Amino acid sequence: MKKIADHMPCSLSRGKGTGGGGRFLVPLLLLVLLSACSSMPKVTGPVEPPLRRYEDLVKPGQPNMLDVNDSVEGFNRGSYRFNYYFDEYLYRPVVRGYEFIMPNYLEDRVSDALDNLGEITNLTNNLMQFNLKGAGVTVSRFVINSTIGIGGLWDQAKKMGLKRQTEDFGLTLGHYGTGSGTYLMLPVLGASNVRDTAGLVADAATVDYIGPLAWLNDNTATYAYAGVYAVDRRHRTPFRYRQTGSPFEYELIRTLYTMKRDYDIEQTKEKK
């Protein structure tokens, strides 16, 4: 079992959904379904409607970006709060330690090496979207970086003009018209939705069975990979909780995540 804390508190910058053992996510989904967190406010006396009422200000049928399908909002908000504490007291302190010990140059080498290993899901998903050019570029990148780039430590392919063709199974599903389903705030892993969570599981399985973890086929190495992957992920994610300074941070992240994923899916369609 591979537990990979693929932490993307607001995974707007997510490249791919590798990591995250499938067996970890299934109980999580059950938890979502069983969750009894209420998203209704508690009433403490006779409720008086406010002066500025939603009904008066919003025309029926008028779209609003802040309205995102979020049918397990109570759970999601609880999970968001959990992630805040997790990030504050465990995850970022560990990452800060890593950043303190490692010179910046070596940090970048680690990032490049992990990106190289992660090319497997870029390949499978480009293929599944019949984006043959993207798949070809991915294969070339992997070959170049693994050889000239010495085991992927340097992204030499990028210097040759071969840009990373980031894809994940959530995007592949979206590419073929799968709706996003309800928004999900995954514990530890961050912003997602039903479609992207399914994608995360599929990509994790790819990494497990045909990707770098299968090549390693060794428990210790797998744990090491998972640990480094998690730390590198957070190291590269500039998101900080409460940076918005807004009481509506949860809503803002939800909207931006959704818009970003919609945009990425549109991009997969334009590429063809």
Added chain:
Amino acid sequence: MKRLLALTLLLLSFLAARPAAAAPPQSYFYPFVNPYEATVMELPKEFEVRLPDEVPVHEFVVRPFPKREIPEVFWYENGLVCSLVAQDHKAPLVFLIAGSGSRFDVPRMLKLQKVLYQAGFHVISLTSPTHMDFVVNAASGLPGIATDDAKDLYRVMDLAYQKVRKRVDVSHFMLAGYSLGGFDAAFVAKLDDQEHRFNFRRVLLINPPVCLYDSVSALDRLLVENVPGGMDNFDNWFRGVFSQTMHLAEAWEPGGLSGESMYRTYKRMQPSESNLAALIGLTARMNAADMIFTADVMNGGGYIVPKNVRLTSTTSLTRYAIVAYKTSFVDYFEQWLFPHYQKMEPGLTREALLRRETLRSLEGYLKGSRKFGLIHNEDDIILVSGDIEYLERVFDDRAWIFPSGGHMGNMFNPDVVSAITGFLKGKEE
């Protein structure tokens, strides 16, 4: 490099065509001639003053109302954080107040902190009374009226200094702020002249509004008038801007949730002036909405949140967010703040309350005291016509007015920085 050259040529022609302004040195060089661009864009590094990479920052928390129960919906709030950078020797201490909706540690505040530290001052950085952290932890009532916000700020300053006084050797006190923070500084100084806790020797106002109501109205109009098709079309417009931005951004930074970094991404495209203006207006609207919702919850609701309803950490706030973002500061003032003050002070007129929101009410005081200084730009977008002339008249030889720079776009230009530090360091008069 080519772009730089073009900008340079553009600017040279611009400078030549204009009569030299009174105060700034002849050499003043600033690359953006469009005030919206100036406001939004960061100065290219070559044009910025050099600052130390690291300064010794000490963060600490004050709780002006220790018995206050923080509502569960603000579960992440726990006291008001301030920061101190201290010299290792006796030096003047500057209290620095952030602009509207800004926390003590936004990039602009961190840079100003470095500017002042480098110039030899101790600095205590303070969150704006309009930021939600301040509203939750340190506001005594509804925020938004300058004279009362000043009282809340003064209380925080007092506690902050008490908390760090063992760490710093202070010769005397100064006060500075930018934008709304500069405006706040004038009112705090007035209060200090009654209370004498600090006896500020110098008070510097950087790009303040003259009349708060005028400035917030102007900012809100930037949004409302520049979204094509009006606010009913906001969603479409924003989606367009979003995907344009995405197109150019190599990687979307999740830090891009804040106004400052949204701009940073946005500047990579050749933005239209109306889009820039609308984004500036949007940032102001969002800041106001955050403050208004928070203030409403802290004061028992009735405006956006129903009364007698307790929001928890899992309550959906989406509907309140939608309403709040449809609420401007002007709505809040007219519908909620003014009636609220009228209830507390029967007979208070709207005009009398508005007088507490303008530097004009302090005119005699600002004119008569040599301790005040002003830094501003002729093309600052938060000013309305006549404001600059008025400020020049009031501050006279203590005003440094630059011909361009928009709203604080030129703050870290070497000439502006020398004006800031020069005034604060200036000899006793």
